[in-house]
Amino acid sequence: MVRYQRYHQLKKPSLLIKQQQGDEDSQTLIFEFGNNNFLYCKKPKFVFLFLLVLLSCCLVFAPHLFTLYTFAVGNDGYFFDTTRDYVPICASITPGNICCDRSSIRSDVCFMKGDIRTHSISKSIYLYSSKNISYGRKLQKQKGEVIIQHEKIKPYTRKWEKNTMERIDELDLFAVKKSKKNKADSNPCQVKHSVPAVFFSNGGLTGNVYHEFNDGILPLFITSQHLKKQVVFVIVEYHEWWFTKYENILSQLTDYPVIDYFADNRTHCFPEAIVGLQIHDELAVDSSLMQGKNTSIRDFRELLDRAYWPRISGLLDEEEAELKANMSSLPPWMASLREEEEEIKQADLKTKPKLVIISRNGSRSINNEEDMVELAEAIGFQVEVLFPNPRTELAKIYRVLNSSDVMIGVHGAAMTHFMFMKPGSVFIQVIPLGTDWAAETYYGDPSIKLGLEYIPYKILPKESSLYGKYSEDDPVLADPDSVNAKGWEYTKKIYLDGQSVDLNLRRFRKRLVRAYEYMQQRKRHGAH
Ligand SMILES: *[C@@H]1O[C@H](CO)[C@@H](O)[C@H](O)[C@H]1NC(C)=O
Numbered sequence: 001m002v003r004y005q006r007y008h009q010l011k012k013p014s015l016l017i018k019q020q021q022g023d024e025d026s027q028t029l030i031f032e033f034g035n036n037n038f039l040y041c042k043k044p045k046f047v048f049l050f051l052l053v054l055l056s057c058c059l060v061f062a063p064h065l066f067t068l069y070t071f072a073v074g075n076d077g078y079f080f081d082t083t084r085d086y087v088p089i090c091a092s093i094t095p096g097n098i099c100c101d102r103s104s105i106r107s108d109v110c111f112m113k114g115d116i117r118t119h120s121i122s123k124s125i126y127l128y129s130s131k132n133i134s135y136g137r138k139l140q141k142q143k144g145e146v147i148i149q150h151e152k153i154k155p156y157t158r159k160w161e162k163n164t165m166e167r168i169d170e171l172d173l174f175a176v177k178k179s180k181k182n183k184a185d186s187n188p189c190q191v192k193h194s195v196p197a198v199f200f201s202n203g204g205l206t207g208n209v210y211h212e213f214n215d216g217i218l219p220l221f222i223t224s225q226h227l228k229k230q231v232v233f234v235i236v237e238y239h240e241w242w243f244t245k246y247e248n249i250l251s252q253l254t255d256y257p258v259i260d261y262f263a264d265n266r267t268h269c270f271p272e273a274i275v276g277l278q279i280h281d282e283l284a285v286d287s288s289l290m291q292g293k294n295t296s297i298r299d300f301r302e303l304l305d306r307a308y309w310p311r312i313s314g315l316l317d318e319e320e321a322e323l324k325a326n327m328s329s330l331p332p333w334m335a336s337l338r339e340e341e342e343e344i345k346q347a348d349l350k351t352k353p354k355l356v357i358i359s360r361n362g363s364r365s366i367n368n369e370e371d372m373v374e375l376a377e378a379i380g381f382q383v384e385v386l387f388p389n390p391r392t393e394l395a396k397i398y399r400v401l402n403s404s405d406v407m408i409g410v411h412g413a414a415m416t417h418f419m420f421m422k423p424g425s426v427f428i429q430v431i432p433l434g435t436d437w438a439a440e441t442y443y444g445d446p447s448i449k450l451g452l453e454y455i456p457y458k459i460l461p462k463e464s465s466l467y468g469k470y471s472e473d474d475p476v477l478a479d480p481d482s483v484n485a486k487g488w489e490y491t492k493k494i495y496l497d498g499q500s501v502d503l504n505l506r507r508f509r510k511r512l513v514r515a516y517e518y519m520q521q522r523k524r525h526g527a528h
Pocket residue numbers: 130131132
């Protein structure tokens with residue numbers, strides 16, 4: 001369940017490519033802008049102005065030319081002055097237009113407005129226009145329709161990752177001017193919708209919770225939340241399991257049933273469409289790039305809370321009924337004993353901070369996890385161990401984490417669940433040898449943005465199961481970066497699949513105590 005990367009220096013100044021791969025053996029390239037600065041420029045202000053002028057011209061005259069700007073705009077918003085309101089490239093799209101924003105390194109997104117009709121058999125979306133559109137040359141005639149504009153898009157958020165994108169179906173978007181001769185509709189509406197559509201692909205998903213949230217669910221939130229549920233999701237390469245797993249969240253994003261694009265070949269008509277999803281950063285929402293003010297990752301978490309509440313309250317009711325039934329089946333003296341036990345348990349829950357261990361089996365497991373549990377209990381925590389797998393119901397995981405104060409886990413995709421922790425709680429990530437960059441980038445940094453108290457625990461060579469296998473001065477122990485630089489196969493084999501952890505409990509104890517004191521302090525303050 002893990003993904004990794006290696007570093008490559010490109011010829012372009014300050015452009016660093018990090019290459020990585022996931023479980024599904026896909027290749028990942030992450031572009032990072034050095035020094036948090038604008039890409040090629042030594043004189044940022046000048047280039048900024050120049051591009052702004054160019055961009056404005058293109059917006060007016062030739063929206064389809066935007067492919068030219070692949071690297072003009074950093075996905076982190078370096079182009080736009082973030083102290084001002086965010087103005088998306090295609091913000092001023094007018095009816096009859098397709099505008100594609102290909103500026104992000106992570107995803108392309110096309111916007112359509114007007115008489116939009118799906119044609120799923122040809123994997124196409126048509127935009128019919130009765131207006132005289134002067135821009136662009138007429139491309140071709142087809143069944144008496146003049147195609148004014150043609151865009152291709154793969155509506156998935158890992159644009160830089162060639163192997164993944166090869167598996168994603170491409171959609172054709174056509175802006176068509178109906179000729180006078182052909183008044184009869186060649187593609188009449190069969191289902192007419194009054195709200196916009198968001199088209200996206202689930203083709204890249206393989207049951208890895210990190211990818212499901214990072215590539216799909218969060219981008220869906222970013223792209224559609226401003227529509228306030230008045231949106232229809234049209235899913236390309238729909239998976240039933242995905243729908244079942246994320247139904248709770250989807251119901252918070254749309255009031256309408258989702259459409260399985262390839263299974264439903266009727267012509268659906270929409271007044272507006274967004275094809276592709278916007279994405280900001282690893283498991284993050286950049287407020288400065290959001291439509292709708294002040295929307296952040298915390299709003300996403302609040303949405304999760306609303307999404308899981310009905311299911312969780314149902315579980316609570318069931319358990320209460322079961323407890324009552326259990327009690328009534330007991331003789332009265334035993335029932336009163338049980339009641340007392342229950343009260344003590346509840347009182348414990350209130351006073352003791354709760355610590356959850358997200359446990360792994362096999363690689364990157366904690367060999368002395370039981371000792372760690374004992375230690376945590378001795379410090380004063382109430383401890384629960386979770387073994388999430390791709391089939392574990394998310395509401396149940398949410399329930400445990402939402403009621404916890406500290407989450408501990410070894411770096412891996414399951415760390416994605418940090419998003420289920422309440423802001424202000426503690427996240428301790430155990431970082432095995434050779435996984436520093438991924439641990440910080442995918443989970444550490446994003447957890448801080450959510451408002452968690454993040455405590456990294458970078459293990460020492462002696463705490464790695466690799467310690468006995470290699471000599472102390474072997475690069476595997478002494479210089480993991482140099483091993484990672486040799487290639488993904490090495491990272492995966494040695495550090496990800498070949499390593500487990502023996503925590504030095506005396507060292508680890510300091511983090512636990514820090515977490516404990518932090519939570520006790522918070523509780524005291526909260527109590528006032
Ligand atoms: C489009 O242009 C034709 C001739 O060039 C003109 O007769 C017609 O009225 C125009 N239609 C619209 C909607 O502007």
